[in-house]
Amino acid sequence: MADDADLKPLPLDGLHRRLGARIVPFAGYAMPIQYEGIIAEHNWTREQAGLFDVSHMGQLLVEGEGAADWLESLAPGDFKALQPHRVRYSLLLADNGGVLDDLMVTNTGRSLYLVVNGATKHDDIAHMQARLPAGISLHHMTDHALLALQGPAAVAVMSRFTLTPETANQPAFADLKFMAGARYQWNGVLIGVTRSGYTGEDGYEISVPSTHAEALAEALLAHAEVKPIGLGARDSLRLEAGLPLYGHDLTPEITPVEADLSFAISKRRKTEGGFPGAARILDQLFNGAPRKRVGLAIEGRMPAREGATVWNGDTQVGIVTSGGFAPSLSVPIAMAYVETPLAGDGTALEIDVRGRRIAARVVPMPFRQKNYVREGKQG
Numbered sequence: 001m002a003d004d005a006d007l008k009p010l011p012l013d014g015l016h017r018r019l020g021a022r023i024v025p026f027a028g029y030a031m032p033i034q035y036e037g038i039i040a041e042h043n044w045t046r047e048q049a050g051l052f053d054v055s056h057m058g059q060l061l062v063e064g065e066g067a068a069d070w071l072e073s074l075a076p077g078d079f080k081a082l083q084p085h086r087v088r089y090s091l092l093l094a095d096n097g098g099v100l101d102d103l104m105v106t107n108t109g110r111s112l113y114l115v116v117n118g119a120t121k122h123d124d125i126a127h128m129q130a131r132l133p134a135g136i137s138l139h140h141m142t143d144h145a146l147l148a149l150q151g152p153a154a155v156a157v158m159s160r161f162t163l164t165p166e167t168a169n170q171p172a173f174a175d176l177k178f179m180a181g182a183r184y185q186w187n188g189v190l191i192g193v194t195r196s197g198y199t200g201e202d203g204y205e206i207s208v209p210s211t212h213a214e215a216l217a218e219a220l221l222a223h224a225e226v227k228p229i230g231l232g233a234r235d236s237l238r239l240e241a242g243l244p245l246y247g248h249d250l251t252p253e254i255t256p257v258e259a260d261l262s263f264a265i266s267k268r269r270k271t272e273g274g275f276p277g278a279a280r281i282l283d284q285l286f287n288g289a290p291r292k293r294v295g296l297a298i299e300g301r302m303p304a305r306e307g308a309t310v311w312n313g314d315t316q317v318g319i320v321t322s323g324g325f326a327p328s329l330s331v332p333i334a335m336a337y338v339e340t341p342l343a344g345d346g347t348a349l350e351i352d353v354r355g356r357r358i359a360a361r362v363v364p365m366p367f368r369q370k371n372y373v374r375e376g377k378q379g
Contacts, residue, residue, distance in 0.1 A: 010055045011145040011210040027118035029056045038232035042327040049151035050229035058121025060114040064136035076275040078266035084109035087179040097277020098252035106181045117246045145213035150203035153225035178372045200241025200370040242365030249321045257284040260293045292343040295365040296334040303332035304351045311350045
């Protein structure tokens with residue numbers, strides 16, 4: 001465990017401590033893992049609105065003519081077709097087709113705004129800078145915090161704020177749909193807002209200058225529907241939503257097809273290729289991959305954690321990459337990679353948990369319905 005003196009504080013460190021957060025090391029930062037308790041915070045987010053400090057994430061701006069073409073040389077998205085103020089999930093790929101990181105890409109109209117994982121951001125930046133051509137710049141927004149307001153009450157809470165679009169061609173805040181983003185003036189401060197998140201709930205991610213982050217957080221927490229939520233509940237929420245976590249469910253050895261993330265490979269790129277590892281990935285896409293990320297429902301109450309082995313009779317056929325208790329479902333669940341012939345829904349398997357075989361079966365993900373709002377429709 002890192003010494004406390006070696007940990008970087010988040011911009012809201014003082015606020016977290018005043019709110020009674022339990023602080024733990026994560027990605028080199030002193031991070032709040034919980035306040036009143038993981039299960040209570042999880043359920044509050046599902047029912048009301050939770051405020052997460054995710055300022056450890058990397059926020060990057062890519063500017064210059066040809067920025068979309070350049071990003072397409074690193075990731076399999078169709079960024080040239082990404083319309084202004086739209087957001088797309090994508091994957092930074094290794095030459096072997098493995099995943100170096102997953103990221104969110106927003107076309108701001110003037111630049112590409114990227115959000116990458118906190119644990120990998122410095123490696124990501126080095127990888128990108130080594131491949132950066134003349135005329136394109138990459139800026140790490142170290143002077144900005146990142147907050148996430150997630151849950152069914154998030155829209156109602158944010159609608160009470162006066163948010164003025166930065167320019168006339170940006171969408172009004174009330175018109176911001178799922179996977180869309182724009183910049184707004186709030187109390188004289190320019191903030192970036194995307195309607196997205198990592199919980200399976202409707203909500204927003206808000207990029208704000210670090211000097212104004214505490215004022216914004218306190219303004220959000222002043223609403224009765226909003227409580228602070230820690231890393232522990234963020235993990236259980238994303239697990240129920242079937243969302244992978246880099247370094248666990250995604251690694252440089254795992255391809256997008258194996259990870260069941262083929263949707264992140266755009267239609268045009270499936271035809272044209274031109275991204276790292278394209279030959280391997282497209283072969284798996286059309287001919288099948290040897291393994292697949294699946295959801296597992298586990299019998300009993302004992303959760304299976306990362307590293308637990310998955311068995312079909314006397315043969316090991318996979319490994320758990322994320323697992324835990326699902327507060328919304330009151331059962332243990334897990335994500336695992338298993339051999340493709342055994343990846344079909346309903347397949348009966350066993351997991352070795354501390355030397356004891358526990359029955360499990362393959363189930364569809366998400367484990368719980370997502371509540372994103374897509375052009376007025378939920379799901």
